[in-house]
Each structure stands twice: as structure tokens, then as C-alpha cells.
Amino acid sequence: MTAPALxxxxxxxxxxxxxxxxxxxxxxxxxxxxxxxxWLYDNSTPGPEIRATVGDRIKIRLINNxxxxxxxxxxxxxxxxxxxxxxxxTQDPVMPGEQFEYDFTVPDAGTFWYxxxxxxxxxxxxxxxxxxxxxxxxxxFDKDHDITLVIDDxxxxxxxxxxxxxxxxxxxxxxxxxxxxxxxxxxSSRPSFTLKRGEAYRLRLINTANARILDIDPSRFGALVxxxxxxxLTDVAPPLYAPMLLGPAQRLDLxxxxxxxxxxxxxxxxxxFAFARFKVTGEKSNATPVQYPRxxxxxxxxxxxxxxxxxxxxxxxxxxxxETTYKGQVLSRKDIRTTGQVWxxxxxxxxxxxxxxxxxxxxxxxxxxxxxxxxxxxMHVHGHHFRIIERSGASVDDGMPWRDTFLIGPNQRVKIxxxxxxxxxxxxxCHMLEHAAAGMNTWFQVK
Ligand code: C2O
Ligand code: CU
Numbered sequence: 001m002t003a004p005a006l007x008x009x010x011x012x013x014x015x016x017x018x019x020x021x022x023x024x025x026x027x028x029x030x031x032x033x034x035x036x037x038x039w040l041y042d043n044s045t046p047g048p049e050i051r052a053t054v055g056d057r058i059k060i061r062l063i064n065n066x067x068x069x070x071x072x073x074x075x076x077x078x079x080x081x082x083x084x085x086x087x088x089x090t091q092d093p094v095m096p097g098e099q100f101e102y103d104f105t106v107p108d109a110g111t112f113w114y115x116x117x118x119x120x121x122x123x124x125x126x127x128x129x130x131x132x133x134x135x136x137x138x139x140x141f142d143k144d145h146d147i148t149l150v151i152d153d154x155x156x157x158x159x160x161x162x163x164x165x166x167x168x169x170x171x172x173x174x175x176x177x178x179x180x181x182x183x184x185x186x187x188s189s190r191p192s193f194t195l196k197r198g199e200a201y202r203l204r205l206i207n208t209a210n211a212r213i214l215d216i217d218p219s220r221f222g223a224l225v226x227x228x229x230x231x232x233l234t235d236v237a238p239p240l241y242a243p244m245l246l247g248p249a250q251r252l253d254l255x256x257x258x259x260x261x262x263x264x265x266x267x268x269x270x271x272x273f274a275f276a277r278f279k280v281t282g283e284k285s286n287a288t289p290v291q292y293p294r295x296x297x298x299x300x301x302x303x304x305x306x307x308x309x310x311x312x313x314x315x316x317x318x319x320x321x322x323e324t325t326y327k328g329q330v331l332s333r334k335d336i337r338t339t340g341q342v343w344x345x346x347x348x349x350x351x352x353x354x355x356x357x358x359x360x361x362x363x364x365x366x367x368x369x370x371x372x373x374x375x376x377x378x379m380h381v382h383g384h385h386f387r388i389i390e391r392s393g394a395s396v397d398d399g400m401p402w403r404d405t406f407l408i409g410p411n412q413r414v415k416i417x418x419x420x421x422x423x424x425x426x427x428x429x430c431h432m433l434e435h436a437a438a439g440m441n442t443w444f445q446v447k
Contacts, residue, residue, distance in 0.1 A: 022065030033160030039126040045187040046150040047130025054109040069093030073117035079104040081424020087118035108296040109136040110230025111204040111251040121433035141202040153180035153209035174342045177211025177432035192277040198284035205252045211432040217243035221262035227253035231402035232293040247378035247407040249431035299419035306364035315343035318374040341439040349439030356442040359420035380405040382426040386418035420446040
């Protein structure tokens with residue numbers, strides 16, 4: 001069920017592996033329904049699994065066969081700024097028919113993903129994403145005990161094909177984003193996996209949906225949490241709260257040692273929806289206990305000395321109205337509708353020419369983020385992982401885990417801290433991709 005491993009395919013003589021973004025046909029539901037017109041990497045949904053070992057140099061040539069510009073962002077990798085793949089900020093968009101060479105070294109082992117980063121609300125919704133797995137030097141799980149589950153939430157029409165017409169709906173942009181009605185795992189619906197009784201497996205869950213927050217309960221099948229957003233926990237443990245939320249772009253690594261068949265269920269609806277099934281076979285073996293992966297080496301923020309920035313999130317449906325500036329202009333109510341810039345950080349919608357804040361290399365920073373909107377958001381920092389140091393009204397972040405994307409509920413304040421150790425221009429945006437396009441998108445500078 002896993003996507004083909006990219007590094008098993010032939011490399012070009014110059015050491016680059018080609019990935020082609022282009023239009024493709026794929027049956028999202030089953031053989032009897034209309035094929036969908038999607039945009040995919042190498043005609044595959046999800047795109048080919050990129051797999052490397054921590055410390056490796058990765059060389060990928062993006063070939064753009066789309067009718068519009070694109071670029072690839074390596075979500076969660078702490079890599080050189082000019083390889084971060086943000087069209088219009090860290091590189092020029094790759095025009096139709098053109099190519100771009102990505103070449104970087106991967107610092108952390110873990111579960112990551114890659115996706116288009118030009119009009120992501122459109123390109124990711126149409127399928128331009130894939131898993132990116134960085135193995136430890138000595139992976140604690142062998143390939144047969146290491147399962148990647150790329151989860152997406154598509155919006156399909158009554159005939160079962162991808163709903164293109166509703167892309168860009170201002171209703172989605174100003175509410176909870178583009179929510180789908182068809183969940184797939186590794187490109188198919190409710191796949192089934194066969195596991196051996198009593199053996200330990202790593203399950204790597206990646207939420208690639210534009211806006212859907214998945215609600216799952218790993219304790220239902222006795223799973224322990226190994227890692228959030230690719231960063232292993234110091235203490236592998238049962239989930240801190242159950243059920244637990246997996247926001248857009250977030251990853252969750254679990255370890256499960258199954259005794260019986262089980263299902264992964266999405267619990268946010270009125271009744272549980274089993275989206276992946278696991279058949280457990282064989283006699284219970286006396287498998288040797290696994291070594292859990294060790295945390296990556298991340299710089300510890302200095303909370304005493306850190307610079308503090310307040311971020312006030314506003315806008316959206318049912319939000320209080322605040323004066324909003326977009327590209328240096330104050331927006332009237334009508335402008336808000338015509339530009340679609342319905343959300344803002346500190347009253348500023350989307351990228352301004354100046355950074356939202358600036359840091360010196362090595363400086364610690366605390367972002368104190370207040371969600372003054374009626375919706376939840378999934379906030380992503382490029383180029384860095386951060387610790388969640390405080391969350392109002394909840395104790396779900398015990399142990400101050402490292403993450404690259406955090407969920408924040410309506411009227412909640414979340415504080416995150418990190419060391420700005422990576423020079424360049426970095427995005428901070430909502431990973432509900434409609435929200436990012438509609439204003440929840442800014443950048444900071446590290447120099
Ligand atoms: Cu996964 Cu700016 O994105
Ligand atoms: Cu949002």
C-alpha cells in the first residue's frame with residue numbers, strides 16, 4: 001500500500017532524481033466512477049515516497065508540466081532557506097515547462113512531507129503532495145514494520161469525481177477552509193493492512209488535507225505516541241489525551257503491538273468512520289522489544305532571554321471586524337470581498353514587503369498567539385521546530401513537545417518558543433490553506 005520509494009528509482013547521471021508535477025487522471029472512489037482530473041507528482045497520489053537517511057544529501061529536480069507556476073516545499077525540514085520552496089519568497093515560481101533543482105542535506109530523522117507551495121489551496125487540494133520519510137541511522141523498525149499513512153480529505157461531486165468547481169469558494173475561505181467528503185489513505189479508500197500478532201509497528205500518520213482536523217484515538221488499539229511532526233518524544237507514552245486531534249500538515253507517529261484486528265477511526269463526525277483497517281494474523285511471537293527512536297538534536301530556546309512577539313489572529317465569518325491592511329492599503333468592506341483577504345495577523349492580511357518581525361541568528365523567540373476568531377487554525381512555522389510552552393485552558397501539551405505546526409482553538413492563546421538558528425525569510429501561516437490564501441500568511445526574517 002505504500003507509495004514507491006523514490007530512492008529506489010534510477011537517478012539521473014548528475015545524481016538528481018526527477019519529480020514531475022502534471023495533470024493526471026485518477027479514480028478516487030472505485031473503478032466504476034468517473035476518473036478525476038487531478039494534479040499529481042509522477043502521476044501518483046500520494047506522490048512518490050521520498051526516503052532518505054538522516055544526514056543524507058537530497059537532490060531533486062522538479063519538472064513543471066502544469067499549466068501554471070509551482071514549487072515544492074519540504075514541510076518540516078530544517079534546511080537552507082533558498083531550498084524551502086516558497087514561490088515568491090524563497091525562490092521564483094517554476095514556470096510551466098521549466099525545472100528547478102533542489103539540493104539540501106536533511107538534519108532530522110522523522111516523518112515529513114512535501115507539497116506544492118504556489119497557490120497551495122489549489123495545488124495541494126488537487127493532489128500535489130507526497131510523503132518524505134527520513135530514517136534514523138539505525139532505524140528501530142525495519143521496512144516491514146514501518147507503515148506510512150498519507151491521509152487526505154477530498155471534496156468529490158455526486159458522480160464521485162473531484163470537485164474542481166468549488167475550488168476558491170469564498171465561503172470556504174472565510175469559514176473552516178475546504179472540507180472534503182471523501183477520505184483516502186495512500187490514495188485509496190479504507191485500505192487494509194496485514195500485521196503480525198505481537199510484533200511492534202511504527203505507523204506514520206500524515207494529514208495532507210487542506211483543512212480537515214482529524215480526530216483519532218490511538219488508545220483504542222493500545223498505541224503509544226512516538227513522535228509529533230517528526231520529532232520523537234523523550235518519553236514514549238500513551239496519548240496524553242484521547243481522542244486526539246491531528247490538524248492539517250501535522251504528523252503523528254505511533255507504535256502499536258497488535259493483539260487483534262483494529263481500525264483507525266475518524267471521530268469528529270456523528271459516528272466513527274473507520275478509514276484504515278488492520279488485519280492481525282499469526283501466532284503471537286516473542287518479538288524482541290523495540291528501541292524507540294531518539295530525539296533529534298534541536299536547539300533549546302532560552303525562555304528567560306527570548307524576544308516576545310504578540311500575534312492577534314482576527315477575521316473570518318463571525319469574527320469581530322478590525323481594520324485590515326493588505327499590501328499597504330487599508331481594506332474597505334468591499335475590498336475584503338474582492339480581494340478575499342478576510343483574515344489578518346495584527347490587522348495585516350497576507351505578505352507585506354517588510355517582515356512581520358526580525359530576529360538575529362541564534363536568538364530565542366516566544367510567539368504568543370491569540371486566536372480571536374471563531375475557528376480553529378493550524379499554525380505552521382517554516383524552517384524551525386518549536387516547543388509549545390503554554391496553552392490556555394488545556395493541558396494537552398505536557399512535556400512541551402516539539403512541533404512544526406500547532407492547533408489553536410477559538411479564543412485560545414498558545415505560546416511557542418524556538419531558537420531562530422536558520423538565516424533567511426521564513427513563512428508563518430495557517431495550514432488551513434484557504435485561510436493562508438485569505439490573509440493568515442506572513443513572514444519573518446532571521447539574519
Ligand atoms: Cu506545509 Cu508553508 O507549508
Ligand atoms: Cu486557519
